[in-house]
Amino acid sequence: DTEVTQTPKHLVMGMTNKKSLKCEQHMGHRAMYWYKQKAKKPPELMFVYSYEKLSINESVPSRFSPECPNSSLLNLHLHALQPEDSALYLCASSQDWAGASGETQYFGPGTRLLVL
Amino acid sequence: AQKITQTQPGMFVQEKEAVTLDCTYDTSDPSYGLFWYKQPSSGEMIFLIYQGSYDQQNATEGRYSLNFQKARKSANLVISASQLGDSAMYFCAMSSDYTGRRALTFGSGTRLQVQP
Numbered sequence: 001d002t003e004v005t006q007t008p009k010h011l012v013m014g015m016t017n018k019k020s021l022k023c024e025q026h027m028g029h030r031a032m033y034w035y036k037q038k039a040k041k042p043p044e045l046m047f048v049y050s051y052e053k054l055s056i057n058e059s060v061p062s063r064f065s066p067e068c069p070n071s072s073l074l075n076l077h078l079h080a081l082q083p084e085d086s087a088l089y090l091c092a093s094s095q096d097w098a099g100a101s102g103e104t105q106y107f108g109p110g111t112r113l114l115v116l
Numbered sequence: 117a118q119k120i121t122q123t124q125p126g127m128f129v130q131e132k133e134a135v136t137l138d139c140t141y142d143t144s145d146p147s148y149g150l151f152w153y154k155q156p157s158s159g160e161m162i163f164l165i166y167q168g169s170y171d172q173q174n175a176t177e178g179r180y181s182l183n184f185q186k187a188r189k190s191a192n193l194v195i196s197a198s199q200l201g202d203s204a205m206y207f208c209a210m211s212s213d214y215t216g217r218r219a220l221t222f223g224s225g226t227r228l229q230v231q232p
Contacts, residue, residue, distance in 0.1 A: 033219055042207055042222035043161070056219065088159050102149055102168055103211075105220060107161035 003027075004108035006091050012114045015081060021111045023074040023091030031097035032074040033105060034066060035090040043090055049074060050097040081115045088112050118143045120208050120223035127228050129198045136183070137193040137226045139208030148212040150191040151220065152182065155205040164206075167191055198230045 004025045013019050023032065031050045035043035048056035049068040057066075063085075065077040074091055092105040119142040129135040141150065152164040167175045167182045175182045183192040195202055205227050209220040 042225055043220075045219045048219050090159075090161060092161070102166050104151065104163050104166055106163060107153075110159040112159065 004091055004093055004106055006089075006108035006111050008111060009109065010112045010114075012116065013078065013081065014116055015083075017081075018077070018079045020078065021076040021089055021091075021113075023076075023093075023108055024072055025093040025106075025108075026072055027093065027095075027106070028071075029093035029095050029106075030071060031094045031103070032068065033092040033094075034074070034076055035092065035107075037088040037090055037110070039087075047076075048097065055097065078113075081113075083115050086113055086115045118145075118148075118210055118212060118221045120210055120221055122208055122223035122226050124226045125224075127226055129195075129228065129230055131200060131230055131232050132197055134194060134196045135198055135228065137195070137206050137208075137228065139191045139193065139223060141189050141191060141208075141210050143189075143210065143212060145212040148210055150182070150184070151209045151211070152180070152191075152193045153207045153209060154202075155207060155225075157204070161207070165193065195228075200230050200232060203228060203230045 007022045034046040037043040046060045047066045052068045063080050067075040088110045090110045091108045094103040094105045121140045148169045150167045154162045165175050165177045165180045165182050167184045174184050179196045181194045205225045207225045208223040
């Protein structure tokens with residue numbers, strides 16, 4: 001089973017709202033990732049968690065706040081977003097945080113976020 | 117720095133025919149991994165195939181094969197016997213253990229349309 005789940009599937013929020021995106025995997029993976037994908041563009045890395053510790057923050061604005069409460073769960077807390085933050089947010093996980101050794105990242109279905 | 121180039125924004129293929137999607141990459145790392153993902157309109161990124169830089173043989177997974185030419189730094193995806201369900205965006209991606217960026221760098225993608 002290579003399933004990564006994400007909720008909600010769709011989210012509409014105002015610029016003053018606070019919301020959270022949730023990602024869950026039960027494959028025993030120890031690395032989890034958040035990507036942002038704008039329309040007709042490839043995914044761009046936002047954050048990497050390895051063994052529940054934040055390992056990479058790609059200079060993401062502080063209005064995006066990641067959290068990894070345990071090895072199966074990854075959250076992305078959203079606050080005071082801008083309309084340009086509207087995008088597909090993808091979560092992924094891999095067995096370990098090691099690229100060249102073939103650690104495949106498995107993606108969830110994404111959350112389509114619209115900021116009004 | 118790593119870079120992935122996909123020069124075909126869009127491709128058409130007739131059902132049951134084979135199609136090749138091009139991917140070239142640039143890296144100075146000796147050890148890296150190359151991946152292909154499929155993204156239907158629903159948004160989920162589906163892992164298709166992986167090739168390690170030290171693998172001697174080209175990877176194959178069912179109807180998918182990866183034509184890996186290391187000296188030319190190319191990793192083309194070949195889909196045999198195309199099906200209507202293959203219509204999607206296809207991304208080539210790479211990762212490396214040595215750059216400190218153990219996450220995926222994606223190409224710009226190729227949109228494949230399979231015609232009946």
